[in-house]
Amino acid sequence: MLLLELPNEILWTILHFVPPRDSLCLLKTCKSLYQLKQDELFWREFARQYGMIYLHPHQTWWQFYISGDLKKTCPHIHDRFFMETLTKKAMVFWNTLLSFSSSFQQQQQQQQQPSEKEKEKEEKRTSLFYACCQEQGQKLNGGGLCLSPHCQFVGCGDAFFSPEANPGHLREHYHATGHTCVLKLSSLHFCELFCYACNKPVGFWGFPSMEKPIGERYLVRSIVQTLVNTFPKDPYLKNQAIERRRAIERRLVWSQQSHEDSYIIERSWFMAWNEFLFEKTDQIPGVLLNKSLFCSMTTNTLRSDIELGTDFELVGGVVRSYIERVYDIDGPVVSAYELQWKPEYRKICESILFRRHIMQRGPQGIPSDP
Ligand SMILES: [Zn+2]
Ligand SMILES: [Zn+2]
Ligand SMILES: [Zn+2]
Incomplete structure (x- = not known):
């Protein structure tokens, strides 16, 4: 009897016990079995057995299964x-x-300087x-x-x-x-x-x-x-809500100041965020469009001609994941550490090292023009 002739319920039972990578080997043993990869309904129904009914919009049910995330994802939110x-x-x-x-x-207010x-x-x-x-x-x-x-x-x-x-x-x-x-x-x-x-x-x-x-x-x-x-409709409450959000974000940025900044983000967004944090505007920036820092043809290659302080700024890991969660980031985020061994990014790495040097020594660390 062929494996594919088995009812789905039995195939699913087998899959419960086989790690996703091993089942890929199993599928490769036979052409008709390998075609099961394309059967989205089959994989969707399998995921249902784990209570999963949602998916990342760029993923298929098969990709979700083979990534190994099926057993790690919380099925209780949808x-x-x-x-x-x-x-x-x-x-x-x-x-x-x-x-x-x-x-x-x-x-x-009670204690001016606690x-x-x-x-x-x-x-x-x-x-x-x-x-x-x-x-x-x-x-x-x-x-x-x-x-x-x-x-x-x-x-x-x-x-x-x-x-x-x-x-x-x-x-x-x-x-x-x-x-x-x-x-x-x-x-x-x-x-x-x-x-x-x-x-x-x-x-x-x-x-x-x-x-x-x-x-x-x-x-x-x-x-x-x-x-x-989704802010409150009442203008007073809305104002309070914006203040509260600003206070939380400022505290987060300050608490992270001593940590090494290593993630590259678009400077124009960073400046808009700063204006919000320092009360120059109540306008909260939108999605961080990091895409502009990448080559347009291959969206995951960072441009080598970008400059610190003009095109990009640096943030630490906790701030980066905060931005991702609360603001969203369209495009990849590269860590400065990844660039260290790539000669085409030598100029970028030097400017990052120079910035760190100044931060450590304070403004007097900036050499004067000859
Ligand atoms: Zn859960
Ligand atoms: Zn409840
Ligand atoms: Zn309680």
């Missing part, structure tokens, strides 16, 4: 489910965030301000809002150590209702998705060196970007 209610969620999102910022601002210790205390207090726990004053972090449609629940996160043994009200809400996905709010990362069923962050690990599957990242980016760009 577009229709969230997208329809996201604009309503945005109001809950801003209300929650602004309730922190008002207590934050009050404290800042000491470092007081600042730290303030930050803790503001990030712990969840109505569900106000009376108990419990020290819980990473609170946020439930993302299930028609659910308005807002609550605190788990304790930092052994979170499952010391659950916050958000996790308890998940156990009581089965609402798996929440949006956690943070004064550094702004907002991130977390799935209690997978018990992991979704779309973003919190640091840029480990990447999540591309389909998951894509969907989370669209959720986050819809939320953060």
